[in-house]
Every structure is written in structure tokens, then in C-alpha cells.
Amino acid sequence: MGEFEFIEGIRRAFGDNGRGDIIFGIGDDCAVLPAPDGDAFVVTTDMLVEGVHFLRDSTTARELGAKALAVNLSDVAAMGARPMASFLSxxxxxxxxxEWAAEFMDGYRELSAQHEVTLAGGDTTSSLSGVAVNVCVIGRTAAERLKFRSGARAGDIVVVCGPLGESAAGLRDILDGRPDTPLARIHRNPTPQVAEGEWLGGRPEVHSMIDLSDGLASDLMHILRASKVRAEIELSAIPTPVSVELAVTGGEDYKLLFTAAPDDFARLAENYLARFGSPLHAVGRIVNGPTEIVWIENGTPVTKEWRGFTHF
Amino acid sequence: MGEFEFIEGIRRAFGDNGRGDIIFGIGDDCAVLPAPDGDAFVVTTDMLVEGVHFLRDSTTARELGAKALAVNLSDVAAMGARPMASFLSxxxxxxxxxEWAAEFMDGYRELSAQHEVTLAGGDTTSSLSGVAVNVCVIGRTAAERLKFRSGARAGDIVVVCGPLGESAAGLRDILDGRPDTPLARIHRNPTPQVAEGEWLGGRPEVHSMIDLSDGLASDLMHILRASKVRAEIELSAIPTPVSVELAVTGGEDYKLLFTAAPDDFARLAENYLARFGSPLHAVGRIVNGPTEIVWIENGTPVTKEWRGFTHF
Structure with a gap:
């Protein structure tokens, strides 16, 4: 049983046993709650477990503290919202x-301060085996700025907000015993696109968004399934300093992936470049048809057995 | 370094680096956020770790699923709010x-359905060692119904909402190899006072509230510190089927502890009994003076070296 089957099973079992206050629950990067003044709160949570998500001898405590928060900030950014408060267990x-705990908190605090995120609560406990960390982050934005996985439409451009595959290549370096290569450092220090996500939230031409935590092959499928559409992706357009395969199947890039109306894309890309100093990368388009990613090489569909990364 | 010192250190380090949206952060049972229509959201999180909070061979998966949620529902109840949504990692x-995971979810779902709590998100991952569970629960109530630890006033009656020490005695039975005594079952199946907490939230004569997770000796001190007051507790008034020492120092009772205006207490107790079929127990009173619990036996202060329970 993989993670998705497990979550799908939970969703079926719980059905609508709950209340009407939740606008949106399991199935997007964040759950959504109504906030005052027509705003929405978004809520996300992620757990990092020693030996599964990190190795204590190849990640510093400071890096881990930052990473535990970063992955959640990325989920909030993917909703088009601004992170506000965190809860750390x-x-x-x-x-x-x-010393280890103090350095962990230094890393956590540094990233919190950078994005003005309050530590609002949590839980500390001892462990008989490894370190386990759970972070829950709450963000906020105007409800109409929220971006969901379900908003992609035929004709949309598929866009990624930075190079892919670096983190996966860095993980490979670490596992090969080279923990200090530039790529390994990228893997150990994920940079969530917090300002980018909030900015994209304010652009109505952006129709759907997600963050790339499990690889393009996996995360784009979440958009396609939620939006009931198909995508054609041009392999040569995927920005990566490593291999296309690693770019598509590697996890933990934490770059934003979104779809946007084609007519407005040129201006969006220009404004994004002006605002953030880095380009947007159009890698394909959304079309009608069975939910699937069609990989295109030199204008021709090619068959690839690519799957995303899974921690489960 | 104990848990309280660790949290206090975090609070000092983070200071007010955050935003103004959080009404109240670290330091109560829940953080508080503004909700629409003058309501407030409360947010709490708790982590359970195998070998620290439970032993897999003396707790069923179903019991653990319910317990992981129950301890958070109890925190929401202690704020006077109603639980609404949960996030499970x-x-x-x-x-x-x-099978184990399926039974865990059965227990979690059963208690969720009982209190109409939606499972709104979460994270599943593998573990190389034991089971670790983190649950985050969001509740809601009218902002003016919120109860804080800081509201106790000199003259208040100190009240507990049920017998104490049963869970600690049950844990002792389990550790002694008797996992199926009635007390052991109470320990394994904590019952959060969800309806009681919401009801007490609606009573303005209730000035402060907390749930008893670490024992009266520890949890009452949280109220005293936050309210800058002192308490006199009459040992003979503490409701317990076991020993007074276990009632005062044992953890995980998950009964509510509150302070209330003395003039209205008789009517409050009468209404509570009529509503819930069980009595309130007045165990002492709040007085001015140095922050401390004074234990009274037959009208005379007695010295006790009692400390609450700690998982850290």
C-alpha cells in the first residue's frame, strides 16, 4: 500500500462525516478554512523521520530545522498564500x-524570521530511537487568490519556477559519500518559493498550482487528476543542470509548478522575471483527453516509465 | 533540560518575530486565530512516540488511533471551544x-465521527524504528467564550470535572503486567471532555481552564503562573478511587480543571450535574500570594514534594 492509496482510503472512509466549516480538506497542498474579512486560512503538515527523510550524520541540525519548516512553507506557497504561523512537534x-536541539532551533528560527512566521505552539517529547519532527503551518490570503490543483484548463501553459533535479542529484551525491558538493548543499537546504507563491496567488491568469516535492512526473499528475485534463510536456524545455530523467522523477525540488492562461503568459513571465530576477519555464501545455502526461521529444510522443519519488 | 525549559527557551528566542494575526501563541493549551463573525479558531498539536507514550504490545492500534486524537480534543475543550478539523501525521x-494501520484508522475515525471532527489533511511516511503519530486539531468558538490559563482570580473556586489518578493507576497496572484491569482500560482509552469544555466555555463565571494531562500538581501550576495567583487545595476534596498522591501527580486523566467565581458556583455545579449526569468537584480556592500550590490536610498546610508527570 503506497501513500496515495492510504490517503485515498482514509478519504473514502471519512467521507463527509465532518462539518461544513472546512472549505477544502484532503487532496490539495493545504486544507482551507474561512478567515475574517473574506480571507482564507490554509493549513498543511509534514513529518520528517530520521533514516527516512534525513540521515543525522549527513545533515546538520541547523539544516534540518530549516528544512522541516521549509517543506511546509512550500505547501502554503503552492496555494498562493502567505505563511503566518507554525506548530513544531x-x-x-x-x-x-x-547542542543538537539548540542548533535545530537556530535553523528553524532563522527561516521563520526570514518569512515572518510565528512559532505559535507545538510539542516536545523524548524518543527511544531516532529524531522525528512534525511541522504544521498556517497561511492566509484573500480567498479569491487561492490556487488549487483542480483549476487547470485545456489550453493552459504548464510552467515550472526554476531548475529541477538538483536536489535528487544532491541526494545521490550524499548517498555516494560526497556530502559537500554544490548539489548536495542544495538538497540539504531547500528554498521554498514563498514570495513567488504569494505573488502568483495574485495573478488570475494562474489557474492551478502545486509545489514539486515528489518530482514533475508525480506532482503534475496530481493537477491532471484534480482537473481531469491531460498534459503534453516537451522534454527539451525542462530546465535542469542534471539529467531530464532526474529532473522529472527526482523529489524535493520545492519549486512551484503551475498552469496559466496562454494569452497572458508572456506578460506574466516578464513581470515575474522583473520581480524575482529568474525566469519562468514553460514546459508544455494542458489539453483535453485521458488524464496522463504525454512526454514529447523533438515533436514526437515518447514512452517513459517515469514515476515520482515516494517516501512511503 | 525539561520540556518546560525547552519551550520557555523557544519562546524567548522567537520573541515577537512574527505577525499580529495570532491572538495568543505558545503558553496555553491552544494557539488562537481570528475566525469569521467574531469567532476564534484554536489550534493544538500533540505527538505520541512508541516506547515513550505507548507500548505497541499493551495498546491496541484502535486504542492508539483514538488516543492520538483524544489528547488534542482535550486541549481544544480546555479552551472552551468545539473541535472541528484534524490533521494526522x-x-x-x-x-x-x-492491518495495524487499518485498525489505527478505525479508532481515529470512530472518535472523529463521535465529535463530528473532519480529517482535513496529514502526512504518512515510513519509519525505520517505531510508530510516531502527530495530530493537530483546530477548534472554533465565539471569541468571548474562550477560556485561558491566565484568567484565574483571587476568590475563585478550583474545580475538577471528574475522578483523578485512574489513568496513572492503570498505567501502573500495565507496567506490572496486568494490562486488562478496569483502570488499565481507562488508561488506554482516555475520554476527552469535549461537550463539557464547550459548555463551560459558555459560562462567564468560569474564569480559567486547562486539561489535566500531567497531573493536578503540574497543570494547576500553569494556571497559577499564567494568572499570577496562589491556590489552596484541600486534599480530602480531591476525587479519586486510588491514592491522593497518584491523583495529584499522575498524568493523562484528561479531565478539565477550571476556576470559577464563588458566588455562581452552586448554580454552575447544579446545571453541570443536570446536563452531564456527573458532579463537579470543588477542591480548593485561588488566593493572592506567591505562585504556589498550598496543600491543606484537615485545615492545616502540609508540605508535599509532588511533581507532575513528564514525558520529556
């Missing part, structure tokens, strides 16, 4: 109580 | 993927 083995 | 070792 951490289970610490005895040997991590002192 | 779970790290599962390979051997827990199939």
Missing part, C-alpha cells in the same frame, strides 16, 4: 537534547 | 502498514 533522543 | 514501520 519534535521527538528527541537523549543525545540530541542539548 | 503518522510514521509507520513496515510491519504496521496493513
Amino acid at each position: 519534535i521527538a528527541l533522543p537523549t543525545e540530541c537534547r542539548g | 503518522i510514521a509507520l514501520p513496515t510491519e504496521c502498514r496493513g
Whole structure:
């Protein structure tokens, strides 16, 4: 049983047993709650477990503290919202109580301060085995600025907000015993596109958005399934300093992936470049048809057995 | 470094680096956010770690699923709010993927349905060692119904909403190899006072509230520190079927503890009994003076070296 089947099973089992206050629950990057003044709160949570998501001897405590927050900030950004408050739960083995915990909090605090995110609560406990960290982040935005996975329409351009595959290549370096290559440092220090996500939230021509945590092959499928559309992706257009395969299947890039109306895309890209100093990358388009990614090489569809990355 | 010192350190380090949207952050059972129509959202999170909070061979998966939610519902109840949505993160070792996980979700779902709490999101991951579970719950209520730890006033009656020490005695039974005594079952199946908390939230004569997760000796001190007051507790008034010491120092009772205006207490107790079929227990009173619990036995202060329960 993979993570998606597990979550799908939960969703079916719970059905609508709950209340009407939740605008949107399981199935997007964040759940959505109504906030005052026509705003919406978005809520996301992510758990990092030692040995599964990180190795304590190849990640510093400071990096891990930042990363635990970063992955959640990325989910909030993918909704077009601005992160506001975090909740940190951490289970610490005895040997991590002192200096290690202090450095972890330094990393967590530094990234919190950078994005003006309040630490609003949490839980600390001991652990008999490894470190486990859970972070929950709440963001806020005007409700009409929210971006969902379900908004993609036929004709949309598919866009990624930066180079892909670097983090996966860096992880490979780390596992190969080269923990200090530039790519390894990128893997250990994910940079969530917080300002970019909030800015894209304000652009009505952006129709759907998600963050790339499990690879383009996996995360784009979430948009396609939620929007009931198909995508054609031009392999040569995928921005990557490593291989296209790693760019498409590698996890933890934490770049934003969105779809946007074609007519307004040139101006959007120009404004984005002016605002953030880096280009948007159009990598394909949304079409009608069975929910699937069609990989295009030199104008011709090619068959690839590419799957995204999974932690489960 | 204990949990309280760790949290206090975090609070000092983070200071007010955040935003003005959080009404109240670290330091109460829940953080508070503004909700539409003059309401407030409350947010709490708790982590349960195998070997620290539970033993897999003496707790069923179903019980653990319910407990992971229950402890958070209790925190929401302690604010006077009604739980609304939950977020579940779970790290599962390979051997827990199939039946164990399904039973865990049965327990979680059953308690969710009982209190109409939507599962709105979460995270599932594998674990190389034990099970780790983090639950975050969001509740809602009218802002003026919120109860804080800081509201106790000199003259208030100190009240507990049920017998204490049963869970701690049950844990002792379990550790002694008797996992099926009635007390052990109480320990394994905590019952959060969800309806009671929401009802007490609507009573303006209730000035402060907290849930008893670490024992009266520890949790009442949170109210005293936050309210800058002192308490005198009459030992003979503490409701317990076990020993007074266990009632005062044992953890995980998840009964509500509150302080209320003395003039209105008789009517409050009468209405509570009529509504819930069980009595309120007045165990002492709030007085001015140094922040401390004074234990009274037969009218005379007695010295006790009692500390609450800690998981850290």
C-alpha cells in the first residue's frame, strides 16, 4: 500500500462525516478554512523521520530545522498564500537534547524570521530511537487568490519556477559519500518559493498550482487528476543542470509548478522575471483527453516509465 | 533540560518575530486565530512516540488511533471551544502498514465521527524504528467564550470535572503486567471532555481552564503562573478511587480543571450535574500570594514534594 492509496482510503472512509466549516480538506497542498474579512486560512503538515527523510550524520541540525519548516512553507506557497504561523512537534533522543536541539532551533528560527512566521505552539517529547519532527503551518490570503490543483484548463501553459533535479542529484551525491558538493548543499537546504507563491496567488491568469516535492512526473499528475485534463510536456524545455530523467522523477525540488492562461503568459513571465530576477519555464501545455502526461521529444510522443519519488 | 525549559527557551528566542494575526501563541493549551463573525479558531498539536507514550504490545492500534486524537480534543475543550478539523501525521514501520494501520484508522475515525471532527489533511511516511503519530486539531468558538490559563482570580473556586489518578493507576497496572484491569482500560482509552469544555466555555463565571494531562500538581501550576495567583487545595476534596498522591501527580486523566467565581458556583455545579449526569468537584480556592500550590490536610498546610508527570 503506497501513500496515495492510504490517503485515498482514509478519504473514502471519512467521507463527509465532518462539518461544513472546512472549505477544502484532503487532496490539495493545504486544507482551507474561512478567515475574517473574506480571507482564507490554509493549513498543511509534514513529518520528517530520521533514516527516512534525513540521515543525522549527513545533515546538520541547523539544516534540518530549516528544512522541516521549509517543506511546509512550500505547501502554503503552492496555494498562493502567505505563511503566518507554525506548530513544531519534535521527538528527541537523549543525545540530541542539548547542542543538537539548540542548533535545530537556530535553523528553524532563522527561516521563520526570514518569512515572518510565528512559532505559535507545538510539542516536545523524548524518543527511544531516532529524531522525528512534525511541522504544521498556517497561511492566509484573500480567498479569491487561492490556487488549487483542480483549476487547470485545456489550453493552459504548464510552467515550472526554476531548475529541477538538483536536489535528487544532491541526494545521490550524499548517498555516494560526497556530502559537500554544490548539489548536495542544495538538497540539504531547500528554498521554498514563498514570495513567488504569494505573488502568483495574485495573478488570475494562474489557474492551478502545486509545489514539486515528489518530482514533475508525480506532482503534475496530481493537477491532471484534480482537473481531469491531460498534459503534453516537451522534454527539451525542462530546465535542469542534471539529467531530464532526474529532473522529472527526482523529489524535493520545492519549486512551484503551475498552469496559466496562454494569452497572458508572456506578460506574466516578464513581470515575474522583473520581480524575482529568474525566469519562468514553460514546459508544455494542458489539453483535453485521458488524464496522463504525454512526454514529447523533438515533436514526437515518447514512452517513459517515469514515476515520482515516494517516501512511503 | 525539561520540556518546560525547552519551550520557555523557544519562546524567548522567537520573541515577537512574527505577525499580529495570532491572538495568543505558545503558553496555553491552544494557539488562537481570528475566525469569521467574531469567532476564534484554536489550534493544538500533540505527538505520541512508541516506547515513550505507548507500548505497541499493551495498546491496541484502535486504542492508539483514538488516543492520538483524544489528547488534542482535550486541549481544544480546555479552551472552551468545539473541535472541528484534524490533521494526522503518522510514521509507520513496515510491519504496521496493513492491518495495524487499518485498525489505527478505525479508532481515529470512530472518535472523529463521535465529535463530528473532519480529517482535513496529514502526512504518512515510513519509519525505520517505531510508530510516531502527530495530530493537530483546530477548534472554533465565539471569541468571548474562550477560556485561558491566565484568567484565574483571587476568590475563585478550583474545580475538577471528574475522578483523578485512574489513568496513572492503570498505567501502573500495565507496567506490572496486568494490562486488562478496569483502570488499565481507562488508561488506554482516555475520554476527552469535549461537550463539557464547550459548555463551560459558555459560562462567564468560569474564569480559567486547562486539561489535566500531567497531573493536578503540574497543570494547576500553569494556571497559577499564567494568572499570577496562589491556590489552596484541600486534599480530602480531591476525587479519586486510588491514592491522593497518584491523583495529584499522575498524568493523562484528561479531565478539565477550571476556576470559577464563588458566588455562581452552586448554580454552575447544579446545571453541570443536570446536563452531564456527573458532579463537579470543588477542591480548593485561588488566593493572592506567591505562585504556589498550598496543600491543606484537615485545615492545616502540609508540605508535599509532588511533581507532575513528564514525558520529556
